[in-house]
Amino acid sequence: MRSLSIWSMTALFAAAIVAAWAWFYVGVTPPEKSYVLKTRDPVPGYRFTAVPIGERAIEVLATTNLVNGQFEGPDQQRFTVFAADWAAKGSKQMGVLAHTPEICWVGAGFQLTSLGEPPFMEVTFGQEKLALECRVFRTPDQRSVEMVVWCSLVSGQPLEEGFRFQPKRDQASGSQLNQASNARTRGMNSLVKALVDRQPGDGTKQFVRFSTPVAGDWKEAYQRLERFASQWLELEVQRSRAIAVN
Numbered sequence: 001m002r003s004l005s006i007w008s009m010t011a012l013f014a015a016a017i018v019a020a021w022a023w024f025y026v027g028v029t030p031p032e033k034s035y036v037l038k039t040r041d042p043v044p045g046y047r048f049t050a051v052p053i054g055e056r057a058i059e060v061l062a063t064t065n066l067v068n069g070q071f072e073g074p075d076q077q078r079f080t081v082f083a084a085d086w087a088a089k090g091s092k093q094m095g096v097l098a099h100t101p102e103i104c105w106v107g108a109g110f111q112l113t114s115l116g117e118p119p120f121m122e123v124t125f126g127q128e129k130l131a132l133e134c135r136v137f138r139t140p141d142q143r144s145v146e147m148v149v150w151c152s153l154v155s156g157q158p159l160e161e162g163f164r165f166q167p168k169r170d171q172a173s174g175s176q177l178n179q180a181s182n183a184r185t186r187g188m189n190s191l192v193k194a195l196v197d198r199q200p201g202d203g204t205k206q207f208v209r210f211s212t213p214v215a216g217d218w219k220e221a222y223q224r225l226e227r228f229a230s231q232w233l234e235l236e237v238q239r240s241r242a243i244a245v246n
Contacts, residue, residue, distance in 0.1 A: 034156025036236040046073040086205040109140030115218040125235035148211035
């Protein structure tokens, strides 16, 4: 009887694995397009200063294929940039995509706020358009405000947040708690979206982020970021690498 129970549990476990694989790959139509974001260096009219990343951060990011630093342009315009990509499959590499500003910046003491800006920035790359997440944060010292734009690509497809975290009054005193809460919420939303949309993966991941100070009207900072996006980033369109099994 015990042997039968063990075999029954094994069979159920194997069936669950097969069913999960089939959900993502059997009869799934691949998306028409997949995207690759590439960064430009140099950017005409801007001076780039690389900012080294510590060994501990490199270990957490699980990649050395990254860009981190600042661009300084006309009229002392400043853009802080970060970009990284991962080719290997693995849960650790996937987990780094949870390090969006709403999670990492909040954990570092930044306070999510709103000036009336839209939650997305639609950037035009030639004939293509890509929606990037857009948020505003107050720095930990409360002396300045930063508008940040970012995008995550998984298997060549944008990983949309599907929601926007709401600022909390106690954010300054509970940044670590808010960071953990935001991370759980984002992870759950990403999982649900992947399941509902039946999104298979090939292991490739990309993340880009860039920000600039908001000195006056948020619209001016928004427009500067929009212009800079098309200067710094290049969008390459490819046929999807996802394979449909019929």
